[in-house]
Amino acid sequence: MDPMTNPFAPGAGTRPPALAGRDHVIAAAEIALKRVQAGRHAKSQMLLGLRGVGKTVLLNWIAELAEDAGYLTVVLEAPEGQRLADMLVPPLRSVLFRLSRVERARDVANRGLGVLRRFAGAFKVKYADWEVGVDGEPGRADSGRLESDLPDLLLTIGETAKAADRAVALFIDGVQYLTAEDLSALIVSMHKLEQRGLPVVLFGAGLPQLAALAGEAKSYAERLFEFPPIGPLDADAARKAVREPVREEGADIDEDALARVVEQTKGTRTSSKSGARTRGTARRAPRSPRRTWNAPRTRPCATSTRDFSACASTA
Numbered sequence: 001m002d003p004m005t006n007p008f009a010p011g012a013g014t015r016p017p018a019l020a021g022r023d024h025v026i027a028a029a030e031i032a033l034k035r036v037q038a039g040r041h042a043k044s045q046m047l048l049g050l051r052g053v054g055k056t057v058l059l060n061w062i063a064e065l066a067e068d069a070g071y072l073t074v075v076l077e078a079p080e081g082q083r084l085a086d087m088l089v090p091p092l093r094s095v096l097f098r099l100s101r102v103e104r105a106r107d108v109a110n111r112g113l114g115v116l117r118r119f120a121g122a123f124k125v126k127y128a129d130w131e132v133g134v135d136g137e138p139g140r141a142d143s144g145r146l147e148s149d150l151p152d153l154l155l156t157i158g159e160t161a162k163a164a165d166r167a168v169a170l171f172i173d174g175v176q177y178l179t180a181e182d183l184s185a186l187i188v189s190m191h192k193l194e195q196r197g198l199p200v201v202l203f204g205a206g207l208p209q210l211a212a213l214a215g216e217a218k219s220y221a222e223r224l225f226e227f228p229p230i231g232p233l234d235a236d237a238a239r240k241a242v243r244e245p246v247r248e249e250g251a252d253i254d255e256d257a258l259a260r261v262v263e264q265t266k267g268t269r270t271s272s273k274s275g276a277r278t279r280g281t282a283r284r285a286p287r288s289p290r291r292t293w294n295a296p297r298t299r300p301c302a303t304s305t306r307d308f309s310a311c312a313s314t315a
C-alpha cells in the first residue's frame, strides 16, 4: 500500500490504529471509573502481561476514557531507578492547582499544596517552581518515611478531590520497576484511600511477576487489586487489528496475507509491511470520524521481526 498512508507505525507504546480484542478489560475499567465517580469503591487494576502484548496502549486508552469522563488524571511511566516521590510531585501539584480553582475546594486545595510542599521537602524532591505562601503546617506527609507520608499525601489529594466533587485516577506503567519501598507505600496508600472512601483509583501495568511483588510487599494487595491478564490477541482480534486500519485507508488486504500476518505475529504485534495493496484513490473510503492521532514515525520493520520494540529500536 502507499507508504504515505500506511496506518501502521509500530513501536513500544505507539497507539495502534485500531485497539482490538480488549473490550472486556475496557468495560471493567469503565465500570471502576464510574463507581469511583459515584462515590463507591472500585478495586484498582494492574494490567499484567509480557512485553509487547499491549499493556501500555491499553493503559493510555483507559487514561483517555478517564479524562473524557471528567477525571483528573496523573499518568506516569516508571523507569527503572526513578523514585516514585520524584515522579509524583509535579503532576500532583498540577492536580491540586486545578482543584484549587473550584471555589468550594479552594481552602482544602491550598492546604494540600502546603502538604505537598512539605512532602517534597522531606524527600528532597527537586522542584523549583513553588508559589509563595504554601509552606504548609508541619506534621502531615513530612516524616521522611514514605510508607506513612505517601498515604498522607494521597489522602490529602483524595480529600481535596472529594471537596471539589471530582475524582482522580493514577496511571502507572512499568510498576515492576518501582522499588519495594515505593510499591509498598503505594499499596498502603490505596488501602487507606479505600478505607476512607476517597475518590482516587489506580490503574497500573507491569510484567506478570508484579502480582507476586505486590503480594510480597503487602499480603493484602491481592484483595486490593484486580490483576487482569493481558495476553496476545486471539485470531479474530488480530485480524481486526490489521484489516480495519487497512480498509479505513481505502485499501484492502487479501485473506492469505492476513492469515500470514496473524500467524507470524501470534497476536502480539502487527507489521508495517502488512501485505495490504491499494485499490486506487478513486475507491478511497470516507474517513471515519473517530479519534485520530499522530503516531511517531518509525522505520518500517521487517515481517520477520518478532517484536515491536525491536522495530522501534531500528528507527
Ligand SMILES: Nc1ncnc2c1ncn2[C@@H]1O[C@H](COP(=O)(O)OP(=O)(O)O)[C@@H](O)[C@H]1O
Binding pocket: 009, 010, 011, 012, 013, 014, 015, 016, 017, 018, 019, 020, 021, 022, 049, 050, 051, 052, 053, 054, 055, 056, 057, 058, 233, 241, 268, 269, 270, 308
Ligand atoms: N489491542 C491492540 N490492537 C492492535 N495493536 C495493538 C494492540 N495492543 C497493542 N498493540 C500494538 O502492539 C505494540 C506493543 O504495544 P505496547 O502497549 O507497547 O505493549 P506493552 O506495553 O505490553 O509492551 C504497539 O505498537 C501497539 O500499537
Ligand SMILES: [Mg+2]
Binding pocket: 012, 013, 055, 056, 057, 173
Ligand atoms: Mg509497555
